[in-house]
Amino acid sequence: MSEETEDILNMVESLRVTSDEPEKCLDRILKFLLIEQDEEDLDQALEAAVEKGMLGDLYDIMTHTSNGTLCKVIQILAELGKTESIREPCVIQGFIPILLQQLKSDDITMATQACRALGNICFENDLGRNAVDENDFKGILLFLPFQTWGGRHTAPQTIACGFLILLNVTNTHDGLMQKAVDGGALDVLDEYIRYHQEDHGLCNMVLLTVGSFIDSEICRQKFSESSLLSTIVRLLDTHAGEVYQETVLDLLINLSEWDEVKDLLAETSLSNNLIQIIQVNQGKLDPESQQLIKMASDLLILLLTGDKGAEAMFANGEGPVFVESVKWLEDEDSRLQMAAVLAIGNFARNDNHCQRLVEEGIVEQLLELLKSHRDHEADMTLHHAILSALRNLAIPARNKPALLMAGVLETVLLLMSSETMAVVFKLLGVLRMLVDGQETAALQLGTDRLFMDRLVGWCEVDEHAGVQGEGTRLLASLVKNGRSVELMRNVIKCQGIPPLVAMVSSEHLVMQNEALVALTLICSTVLDEAALPLKQSELTETISSLLGNKSTLPEILCNTLTLTKTLCNAVSQSSPNTLSCKLLVCAGRATDIPQSLRDEIMTSGIPDIARQLSSHEEEKVREAANTFLAIFDDTTLER
Structure with a gap:
């Protein structure tokens, strides 16, 4: 048994012996709890005392004693509540109702210690919070001490205790959080931030309590309706604001996760405050300055992710945030470089902004x-951010020629060897935006055998669905925008047919359509070369599955029927390219693959499905089905 355990057990025993006059024993226990000692030894000693019935002894004294003694017991409970393993036994013993009653005491010391005890016992203790919720049957406001003791004129340390209970009791407890918010807790928090800015300890406690509240979904609407938000922002403008910068920035970063609050913040002076914080700390290498730069720039980017924020801070290319962002592109601080690129990427979500950004160089x-x-x-994070910005800039059609002329295509291809899938995903996105409607760019990429081999490899990356999907979309886009025999033959040589056929079965309508268009173009142009990989990729089964599925959308049905008709029509209208090919087929030494693929379609049941679709409720589907059936019926008559 440790010395600490022996001491506390002796004190508890003395407390029982002198139960009629316990004051001296309580003083000894309190002194023992307050002296500096090893925390682990103290916890073990207190756990042993609780096992010996210490809490029951304290409860008996609390219920049969005068105010002076009661206050000492409550102070002891406040100290005991610091030990995690004792919190639940305190609740089970029944202390919560007694402590709640003492919140209404006219004795400030008593109420203060009751606040401390409740706050400590309920810290990370759901059993304690539930007990508060159950016993507060009269709807006692958890911040009642502030009102009873005279509001902002009360001693700061007493107020701080009130916020301690508000923080610890409501944290993660939806029921108590709702009661506190409905009772006006946010207004109380607002008031104390405004009137106690010079008391750093108290104001920090209030801000900490605000942080607990904003983690709750319950507070979202109430928070956006209160004046607390603007009060916190204004705190950065005060002469004492520098003390609270890190705490306030942390709060506002969390708040900016909510779109409605983000838009409200964009309408305040916050962005100017953030620019000023960055400018003051720019060039400083100490950890605190670097942290402030990071937090301020992170918050700026969060604000820019909202449409209102991006519009307000761009200000037709003259906003302070935009002006500073451009300067940061050439700053030596990698944090600011990253912030600049992210800011530009967010500004570029608007077509008008995009044009101005391109014009600005x-x-x-x-x-x-x-x-x-x-x-x-x-630097893959920076690569990712730059590619994201370039992709956004490449979306407007009028920007594409300018980006191509600036050398974007050649420059981004320098990252083609990257093994970071997130970077590859963004690279593919940039390329797909660049070639859209740009035949020359599509031909440049689509006829590059080295790039096409790499692209088809990305189309088959199972570990990253985004890269796989974006890669196949780019492949289809090259076929659509290049419309070149050489390009399509390159797609076939690089094994690009299987990913396109697989893309037809995508769960995304846009991707299905893109694949169907690309395959239709290939079938109408280079079917002789494409027939074998189409057959091997089970195109017939894919077509049959789509047409026979009742949930397939009319648009997909039409495009699938168009692909099928195009393929069959291309076979019936074509002949072997050379005399040698004819002789080989006639001699049985080669197979007419296109004809074989067509026969496979005709005998697969697809015509029967098409006949059913000829009665489809959508006129376009009926027309597409009948057009396909006309080819099939004509062929049957010829035979």
Whole structure:
């Protein structure tokens, strides 16, 4: 038995012996709890005392004693509540109702200690929070001490205790959180931030309590309706605001996860405050300054993810945030470089902004930054951010020629060897946006055998669905926009047919349509070369499955029927390309693969399904089905 355990057990025994006059024993126990000692030894000693019935002894004294003694017992409970393993036994012993009653005491010391005890006992203790919820049957407001003791004129340390209970009792407990919010807790928090800014300890406690409240979904609507948000932002403008910068930034970062609050923040002076914080700390290398730069820039980017924030901060290319972002592109601080690229990527979510950004020469700056970091795999986050910005800039049709002329295509291909799938995903996105409607760019990529081999490899990356999908979409886009025999033959040589056929069965309508269009173009142009891989990729089974599925959308049915008709029509209208091919087929030494594929379609039941679709409720489907059947029936008559 340790010395601490022996001491506390002796005190508990003395408490029982002198139960009629326990004050001296209580003083000894309190002194023991308050002296500095090893925390683990103290916890073990207290656990042993609780096992010996210490809490029952304290409960008996609480229920049969004067106010002076009661206050000492409550102070002891406040200290005991610091030990995790004792919190639930305190609840089970029945202390919560007594402590709640003492919150209404006119004795400030008594109420303060009751606050401490409740706060400590309920810290990370759902049993305690539930007990508060169950026993507070009269709807006692958890911040009642503030009102009873005179509001903001009460001693700060007493108020801090009130916020301790508000924080610890309501944290993660929806029922108590709802009661506190409905009772006006947010207004109380607002008031104390406004009137106690000079008391750093108290104001930090209030901000900590706000942080607990904003983690709750329950508070979202109430928070956006209160003045607390603007009060917290204004705190950065005060002469004492520097003390609270990190705490306030942390709060606002959490709040900005909510779209409605994000939009409200965008309408305040917050963005200017953030720029000022960054400027003041720019160039400083100490950890605190670097942390403030990171938090301020992170918060700026969060605000920019909202449409209102992006519009307000762009301000037709003259907003302070936009102006500073452009400067940061050339800053030596990697954090600011990253913030600049992310900011530009968010500004570029608007077509008008995109045009202005291109005119301002932002594309060239992004490319220079990418070139300077292209050989550093460790900079993959920056690569990802630059590619995201370039993709957004490439979306408007009027920007595409300018980006191609600036050399975006050649520069981003420098990352083609990247093994980071997140970077590859963004790379493919940039390329797909660039070739859309740009025949020359599509031909440049689609006829590059090295790139096409790499692209088809990405189409088969099972471990990253995004890369697989984006890769196949780019493949289909190259076929659609290039419309070149050479390009389509390159797709076939690089084994690009299987991914396109697989894409027809995608769960995404857009991807299905893109694949069907690409395959239709290939069948109408280079069917002789494509027939074998189409057959091997089980195109017939894919077509049959789509047409026979009652949940297939009319648009997909029409495009699938068009593909089938095109394939069959191409076979019936074509002949072997050379005399040698004819002789080989006649001699039985080669197979007419296109004809074999067509026969497979005709005998697979697809015509029967088409006949059923000729009675479809959608006129376009009926027309597509009848057009396909006309080819089938004509062929039957010829035979």
